[in-house]
Amino acid sequence: MILFSHGDLSYEVDLSRPLVEELAQSRLGEMTVPAWERTEKKRLREVIVRSLPPTSSDEPETLERMRARLREEAHLATYLQHPRIARTLGPYEVQGVLYIVSDRVEGTSINTLITYSQMREKLLSPAFCLYVGAEVAGALHSAHTCKDENGAPLGIVHRDLNPARIFLEPEGGVILTDFARARSLLPGRVASTLPRPQGDVFYCSPEALLCEETDPRSDLFSLGLVLLELATWRHLYSTATVRPDDLEEALTEKVKGKVLDAAMTAMEADLPDHAEDCILRAATFTREEVDELTQPLAHPLRAIVRRLIQRNPEDRYQSAAEVEAELRAGLAALGAPYGPKEALDEVLLSLTGASMSRDVLGPTSESQLPPNMVTEEDIINERDSTP
Known part of the structure; x- marks a missing residue:
């Protein structure tokens, strides 16, 4: 048809x-x-x-x-x-x-690769994480620095960077997908009816979750969360080892108001139930927790991820180009070539090991259709509105 x-x-x-x-x-x-x-x-x-x-x-x-x-x-x-x-x-x-x-991107999402590595009970290598991170950072730098026909910056922010948006192609290349929820400065944009986090809340930056202004550094935070999970299977916003009451007690009165407003927005926008937990964690995680979560990472991945997931955007890398340069330098320092071929070889080994695992859940569904279609609440904001 x-x-x-x-x-x-x-x-x-x-x-x-x-x-x-x-x-x-x-x-x-x-x-x-x-x-x-x-x-x-x-x-x-x-x-x-x-x-x-x-x-x-x-x-x-x-x-x-x-x-x-x-x-x-x-x-x-x-x-x-x-x-x-x-x-x-x-x-x-x-x-x-x-x-x-x-x-229609061919290949396997990073989301599925994380699942397979868990099934195989073997983490993907630091080299693989550095390689994927560098490729994504390069794509982000291109998007973040786009200009229109007159040379004016477009101010593009992806806003939905997560493991399901990153694919490893059959030849080992890395592809970043789905800018459907991107923020930009295109003229004539349609105003949003409700400022709220865009995309998967589990990978949103603190400023996005608290309905504050986002910029390219917000994407870098999301990239840090992806690399942390890819390298350790752990996540900064997990509440498995903390009590919500303890987190609420850690809030100052000023921040408590922001958290309450963000939680109300999440409810009005019909975000998933775990959005409230993510908002609370985004407002309360400490530098010590970041240090502890990233401690198992090998150098230099540890230092890079640690800097990417700082709450204050000023404490992060200030551009995706800076992140890409550090990741590529870390990859080069390993002393052995690592590119598409090596990444593909490692993944094929991971897939083989996972297929032989037993008593585990099946892999993540590999649908390549956008899971979130455009709705009224996805309309991008005017330049002077809250993203």
Whole structure:
């Protein structure tokens, strides 16, 4: 079935393959589906197609805001031209239906690799963590420093950096995906109806969780959390060893007000139940806890991750380029080459070991469809609003 055509290309859904697990649709008719990009004679590549209908009899204003947000996402993607960033093309409007097309990334997410390493009961190497971190930092630097046609900074912040957004390709390359929730300074942006954390709260920076202003250093904090989990299976926001009452007692009156406001926002935005715990941990974790969590890491990964996950943005690295340089220097200091081939070899070994494990849960679902489609609350804020 042909969804739509644009120029010499068509986008085709393969009705012979099961779509029950892969097709997603929102209450206002937004649809996300895997498809083939093809010419008249042959299929070229697999993609992800997202679409929005032209009208909604129930909520026309909300739908129009969503359509504007989707157009903005596609416009922003035209500036994200980097080999380590998955592409998004469009928007295309056919018979009133709005479409955008994204790369369907081949490979395995870091989220799944963490699960496999746990199943195998063997951590991935410091070299692998340094390599993945450096590749992601390079992609972030490109995004953070994008400028428009007039040379004006676009101020892009990913805001949803987590292990499910990072993929290891079949040849060992690393791809960063899904800038759907990115903040930017594109002209004519649609105002948000509710300032709230964007993306997976378990990997949000403290300032994002407390509904404060975010900037590129917020993405660096999220990268630090990803590397910490990849290297240790541990997480800064875990409450397994602390009591919520003890955390609340540690709050000053000023911070307690911020936490309460953020918790109310999380409830209004219908964020997951664990969002409140993440907010409380983000407001109370100490430098000593950061030191303890990162202590098992090998040098220099320990020092890099430790600096990335400081609560105060001023205490972190100030640019993704700085992070990339440190990670690559750490990788070089190991004395043996480590790149795509070595990363792939290590992962293949990890997958083999995990497949032989018993009495463990299955691996994380490897759906490559965006788990969170555009909603009214995903509209990006005006420049002078709280992100």
